[in-house]
Amino acid sequence: MRILITGASGFVGRALCTALADSAHKVVACARSKLFQEVAKHEYILVPVVDGHTDWQMYLAEMDVVVHLAARVHVMRESLANPLDAYRETNVEGTLNLARQAALAGVKRFVFVSSIKVNGEQTVSEQPFTANDIPAPEDAYGISKFEAEQGLLALARETGMEVVIIRPPLVYGSGVKGNFASMMKLVTSGVPLPLGAIHNQRSLVAIDNLVSLIMTCIDHPAAANQVFLVSDGEDLSTSDLLRRLAKAAGVSSRLIPIPAGVLNTGLTMLGKRMVAQRLLGSLQVDISKTQEMLEWTPPVTVDEGLRRCFVAEG
Template sequence: MTNKIVITGESGFVGKNLSKYLIDNSFETEFLSLRNLNWKVNTSANVLIHLAGKAHDVKRTLNASEYFKVNTDLTKELFDAFLDSEIQDFIYFSSVKAVADEVENILLESAPADPKTPYGQSKLKAEEYILSKEIPNTKRVFIIRPCMIHGPGNKGNLNLLFNVVKKGIPYPLASFHNERSFLGIDNLNFLIKEVIENKQVPSGIYNFSDDEVLSTNDVVRIISSVLNKKNKLIAVPKGLINSISKVGDLVKLPLNSETIQKLTENYRVSNKKIKAAIGIEKLPNTARQGLENTIKSFIEK
């Protein structure tokens, strides 16, 4: 049977990469633009993947209501349309930020949700709506919570670190050791394909992340290695860094408290539940391989 898949959010790098991967694996895909106020879901499809959403605003220029209008209200409308259709599977891309902005231990799907930002809160509201509905036995509903996704076309924090290393600027925070989960686009694509094809995977909430965690120091080393440059990790004492960050807060320097927190905090995400559901022990790519692929795509631009 042909798997016909409708995808929202085709303009994002996840949408572009995922649709190409699915087409390469003999799936039929089509895009649905929710910007068109008269949008209608193709009811002859088998799967509806909802990627469209208002992304996390690092510059904090967006009004909170924008997040709820797009991430919550549009998702509700789309989910209602799914329930009224013959489509079997609904895959909603939420975020680990719908649960926690900071993670002390390892984030599991069962963790109580306490998002602090409008982005995370709007994603959680959409999740709560989906979970409040009764799902027919003929349908499956997946809430996917990815951690930081990277891949070709990604312009996030990795790009900033890439430019620091490329320009030969020393990275001064080597005295901080942290552990972060990442999600390479190739692993994401693989997991979505497995969920679609394996009808034994039950509805539910699933974290998506690579198998291994990496420190920011590891990421700098990987970027340096791919660029064939000597890594310039400098372990400036933590006390001195914290003093500099306070000055940075006052005079608006790039090295401020918020930047340092982002670069040095822990954020570990468990992927055990999804791997158990599809019956695998390891994902196709290690976290290092995924990062190397992403960094190579930056060089090829």
Template sequence: MRILITGASGFVGRNLKHLFEQEGVEIRTLSVREAGWQLDDTCDALVHLAGIEKDSGTVDSEEEYFKVNAYLTEEVFKAFLKSDIRDFIFISSIKAVVDSSDHIVTEQTPAKPVTPYGKSKLLAEELLSKISLPAGKRLFILRPCLIHGPGDTGNLKTLYKIAEKGIPYPFAAIENRRSYLAIDNLRSVIQQLIQNPDLSSSTFNVSDDEPISTASLVDLMYKTLHKSPRSLNIPAGLIKSITKVFSAVGLDLVEEKIGKLTSNLEVSNAKIKSALGIDKLPLSAEEGLIKTIKSFKK
């Protein structure tokens, strides 16, 4: 098996390349940032990761999200249609559907993205889905929730630093439910999709099998650090008041960060497991998180 990965220099791409190569899969990489790029026709599948990864605030305009995440994706897809590559796997995001939800998110959940990142990912999905596929080609759209693994510098790393310094986690009173995705599980899903020729093109949510509360996640970090958990049980009502104050004085980023820590986002992976004919993914949510946490220690 030979896989072509765009965006292989990013956190997800680097990890996928490493994990695939450990499984004996040959990986080719392609940068689509420069003019004149061409697809490698000898590959069996193309995993498209290239894009603006997060709502980081470093992008000059909303238009940049759509230019890179949507229209560049469409351009790569059209090149794929002219190539001899069989499978196109687009790594979208659960943010193309929702940022948070008090209901379990499935593939039938109406898409209501709220950020430029999420809206650009949804537009990319729509652009690809409206193009007719020739015989012998497949399109898989994957909507992962928060992906984690070695080298992660996002919210999990921030929480780890809090636990490492022994700072009490202030929102332990909120028992939310959030889904995560270990990079090992994402690699497994992609490989199984490619290896199963009987599967038809489709869109799948991808998450670990079990959700976990942020408070439990922090406790797991303390446990992995061999420290006693430290937390504060600030009432939920007070937390909402605090976030409103931050928002009122223009600190929307603080409100957003607190929201990510305390809101619900439970994602069902039932459809992808049914398609692959499996009962569970290789790593449980806890096993995957422990592996990531241990990588922070190194």
């Protein structure tokens, strides 16, 4: 089977290419970074821009599957006056342009890694998101991913090309960046954190578990034209996550039990409402559909996934 992977130099893309390295599949890795070519173990293609005008024809010949990871990712400190236009250029127009060309080239399946933000920003009353919920994206990134999903499903109906959509929550693992990397640094620094009394519930997914599901969706017959949620299958409070991160790193957790209400008030007064939501709010996903339809179980436990965060890449 011949597989085209976009966004191959990204966090998920690198892990997926590594996992496929010893497979019998023929993998073509597409990335924007020239540096990626130095470590690529597959045929490599430099694609500087992914938008509505990118010409993919020469790369799609004889491809069986496309795994589309390339995206304009969520930006915490957005500076653009109209960020939705920028997200749409890559995440909607770029995705659908690639998918249309893939269908014309005879690609059998298009696997799209979307985001749990399509479902919404948080869950309440211990009611996890499901794959069948009515989407309720709130920010520009989530809206763009939802619009791409809708366009892909319409294209599947029009052309017969199979589409598989995967919506992951926060992905972590060795080499992770952003907020999770910052959390790891705080835990290992030994700085006392006022997060010892948080009783929320959040779903995460270890990079190895996400890669396992993507590989399953590449050729599983039941995956065609379905939406799947993914997680580790165990939800954690922020306090529990920090304690287990510390254990994985081999250091002592230093958590001060400040009530969540006090923290929420303080962070909101400081203009950090979104920070409060991520630290104190819940976001749970129900992966029962994924497990039952695909006969899939996350191969890596939470504690093993956290341990691997502290193992250097290479």
